[in-house]
Amino acid sequence: MRIYRTVAAAAVTAALLATAAACGSDDEGGTTSGGAATADIVVWLNGADTPQAARDWLKQTFEAQNPGSTLTIEEQEWDGLVERLTTALSSADQTPDVVEVGNTQAPTFTAAGAFSDLTDFLPELGGDDLLPGFVQGATVDGRTYAVPYYAGSTYVFYRKDLFEAAGVAKVPTTMQEFVDTAVALKQHSGQPEFSGYWLPGQDWRDGAAFLWDAGGDFAAPDGDGWVGTLSTPESIEGLTRFQTLFRDASGAPADANESDPVTPFCAGQIGMMSRPGWVYGMLTDPDSGCPDLAEQVGVFALPGSDGEPAPVLLGGSDIAISAKSPNQELARKALALMLSDEYQTILAENGLTPARQSLASLLGDDEFAQATIEAASNAKLTPPAEKWATVEGTRILEDLFSQLAQGGDVATLAAQADEQITAELN
Numbered sequence: 001m002r003i004y005r006t007v008a009a010a011a012v013t014a015a016l017l018a019t020a021a022a023c024g025s026d027d028e029g030g031t032t033s034g035g036a037a038t039a040d041i042v043v044w045l046n047g048a049d050t051p052q053a054a055r056d057w058l059k060q061t062f063e064a065q066n067p068g069s070t071l072t073i074e075e076q077e078w079d080g081l082v083e084r085l086t087t088a089l090s091s092a093d094q095t096p097d098v099v100e101v102g103n104t105q106a107p108t109f110t111a112a113g114a115f116s117d118l119t120d121f122l123p124e125l126g127g128d129d130l131l132p133g134f135v136q137g138a139t140v141d142g143r144t145y146a147v148p149y150y151a152g153s154t155y156v157f158y159r160k161d162l163f164e165a166a167g168v169a170k171v172p173t174t175m176q177e178f179v180d181t182a183v184a185l186k187q188h189s190g191q192p193e194f195s196g197y198w199l200p201g202q203d204w205r206d207g208a209a210f211l212w213d214a215g216g217d218f219a220a221p222d223g224d225g226w227v228g229t230l231s232t233p234e235s236i237e238g239l240t241r242f243q244t245l246f247r248d249a250s251g252a253p254a255d256a257n258e259s260d261p262v263t264p265f266c267a268g269q270i271g272m273m274s275r276p277g278w279v280y281g282m283l284t285d286p287d288s289g290c291p292d293l294a295e296q297v298g299v300f301a302l303p304g305s306d307g308e309p310a311p312v313l314l315g316g317s318d319i320a321i322s323a324k325s326p327n328q329e330l331a332r333k334a335l336a337l338m339l340s341d342e343y344q345t346i347l348a349e350n351g352l353t354p355a356r357q358s359l360a361s362l363l364g365d366d367e368f369a370q371a372t373i374e375a376a377s378n379a380k381l382t383p384p385a386e387k388w389a390t391v392e393g394t395r396i397l398e399d400l401f402s403q404l405a406q407g408g409d410v411a412t413l414a415a416q417a418d419e420q421i422t423a424e425l426n
Helices: 002-020 052-065 081-088 106-111 119-125 132-137 160-165 175-189 204-213 233-249 262-266 279-284 328-338 341-349 357-363 367-377 388-393 396-405 410-425
Strands: 040-046 070-076 098-102 147-151 155-159 219-222 225-228 272-275 297-300 316-321
Touching: 040 052, 040 328, 052 070, 052 328, 052 341, 081 098, 081 388, 098 106, 098 328, 106 132, 106 316, 106 388, 119 328, 132 147, 132 316, 155 160, 155 279, 155 367, 160 175, 160 297, 175 233, 175 272, 204 233, 204 396, 219 410, 225 410, 233 396, 233 410, 262 279, 279 297, 297 367, 316 328, 341 357, 357 367, 388 396, 388 410, 396 410
Parallel strands: 040 070, 040 098
Antiparallel strands: 098 316, 147 316, 155 272, 155 297, 219 225
8 A cells, every 4th residue: 555655746846847837817716806817716724723713814804805706725634635736736627726834845746837827926925924834835936925824833732620630740851751751640630541742643844853852863964965864863862752651651543544533632631732722612612512611621832852942844735826727816815815814813812923033923822822933942943854754754753753653663663764764855
């Protein structure tokens, strides 16, 4: 299955590279009304990150400002997104007009020519106020093809009542204290399905923090190419810590991804979990099934071995316009609304770091805002390799971390993953 999946992903990516360069027409599709083009603009948003209030505002505002046109939001799952985007963006008949893409995936699609050039549009979208790292990752040869949508480094949510029951007097301030706390919570529960720290086996995105904290990484430049670096002593140390945490502190399945743990957290089956800030809104929503939980929820930035915040993955998304979209001008109008003060304010109020730096104060000044700021202070990105999205698309990392969770030999599995990563990146 791995060989088939890798070859298939490579073939689809090759098709994208071959066809996306022939960008779609700038002419508007759809019918006309009084000389103005109309169309149904399709926006792909991923997962549940974007709150419903923002979705409703976008649709209502766009349709009010563009009579005769409609805006349809189609939610996509993050799992398998690279393959779906590769296929859809290659076809003018199948492509959405505006797409959300993970910030670690954007460089691959940008380099392939899948997105429309937004360089001349940047001043209207925020210009230098846009999160610079996100803009840089979507820029090729001085031209920018995607813009930041939101950022959101994860931090640790914990149950104060479960800490107290287990005799844990304070939140951990170093990585070793964090591991010890997670194990203590698990041991106190006496339940195999309980997680002192929720860590599904395939969760390489949260696992990256333990890799980076030890000084390791997924890959590094090697001449004109890249080489996998999971076999270095530092990486082995970080991967071993992940394996220890899963074995001694997690009750999550070894073959599960970072799917939503809100329900077991509410049910008292999780002591700590790394999640983005917007999850707090889910925990305190009256309809979430977590009545009166707000007073029991605390947060802190995952601590590193040096006592400073650990280098967690700088999560977040870019938004872009498909080069194959026949509705370029209307797509730009939709994208502009998604970068507007009104829309970004809704995102910030739900714990997502705004795409524009000047709006960061909208996050507030409570403990949740502080945890967001601290977590982002030492956050990292995946290697800036042009083909990094193919590594994610072929699920090399999910397979590696799942096998680690099942007790596989760390050095052997790391060496195998290095070979696969090196092959995909070159």
